[in-house]
């Protein structure tokens with residue numbers, strides 16, 4: 057395997073690779089992800105069970121026929137505008153797949169109709185990546201488009217996790233409005249690596265001192281390695297190929313890369329200290345390697361290989377991060393569990409703290425922070441970036457996109473179980489993942505357009521452009537006795 061040689065630090069090494077990948081083709085290509093309708097393999101169970109008492113329905117029809125004799129439009133009137141009772145024999149064969157749970161029918165005819173939650177539907181998610189979110193992901197993965205329900209927002213105006221943040225989308229700051237179809241291009245290019253806090257030039261205008269040492273991806277959306285419980289070559293192929301096609305990066309265990317004979321600069325091999333030797337067996341030079349422990353960081357820095365350090369938000373993660381920084385690591389992959397929790401906090405608070413610490417030290421631009429865990433919907437991506445991540449690496453949403461069914465609560469990578477669809481093909485999976493990324497990118501563009509931000513790099517850490525439920529509540533109720 058050919059590795060870059062002769063430089064003394066991790067940063068310089070990345071710079072070399074970065075320069076070597078500069079596009080020399082003068083033709084401008086606007087970044088675009090090809091989408092295509094890709095139907096689900098198996099349909100999700102209906103969200104609601106619609107139970108109709110046929111005897112009571114018959115009694116109702118007889119009564120209404122008597123009361124409204126001759127007024128067919130009244131007698132045949134159905135109580136559901138969503139068409140649940142609009143089949144050929146109406147309420148005798150309801151169509152629960154149309155039911156949205158508005159409960160109008162059961163309020164109007166409590167003796168005839170009962171609406172219940174379908175317990176089977178719940179088995180397609182867990183308490184964090186809820187079946188409702190899975191449903192949205194499936195729509196995005198099959199259409200590649202932003203899901204439009206036409207019902208407005210029907211959820212809560214605050215809540216746990218990312219729902220405690222609102223983004224500032226005032227009309228007045230919308231020079232790039234209409235993100236997807238807007239007049240001005242909004243860039244989602246993300247730099248991964250280290251940039252100096254300033255550039256220095258000599259009298260000839262040449263750069264002296266430290267130069268930016270970054271590689272770029274077209275999206276701030278990367279792919280994390282699958283849960284340790286899933287050993288599927290097909291899945292690794294799906295992640296690798298889709299990352300390659302959308303110009304992203306896929307983190308992957310080095311054994312999986314070697315075992316599946318995968319290759320390409322879009323792959324980020326993950327190694328622990330006992331797997332360093334395996335790097336020589338790769339048939340490509342990776343742009344970045346992920347160290348899974350601090351000993352691996354040391355070995356990689358000795359070998360002059362550009363490194364990303366994966367840190368779980370467990371006790372002592374901050375000291376580990378500082379240690380790795382001192383060794384020369386400038387890219388950190390910070391990992392919460394699949395429910396976004398780590399070290400007793402939600403990932404939102406952890407990243408805000410980390411981002412602010414680096415800002416306080418005056419070295420924020422020297423590091424890249426990538427986050428995983430708890431990113432389960434399109435709007436979580438911009439919120440995570442506003443809180444301080446440069447990019448996110450997706451985990452469970454990618455599995456949801458290819459209809460992997462969770463078995464029980466899925467919290468940690470070590471113990472979460474998913475059942476992959478039996479007959480899925482790599483090409484089907486790749487298109488589903490590409491569709492999901494296209495839909496999430498479009499939603500990112502919408503939010504950035506609405507906020508008047510023209511490139512995602514400028515959104516990182518823009519906490520002033522977000523509103524936090526806690527702050528607003530304090531502002532409104534802080535003076536009232538008993539608040540908090």
Ligand code: SF4
Pocket residue numbers: 106135136137138139140154155156157158159160161162171
């Ligand atoms: S709950 Fe609403 S959507 Fe469902 S069947 Fe009744 S009226 Fe139709």
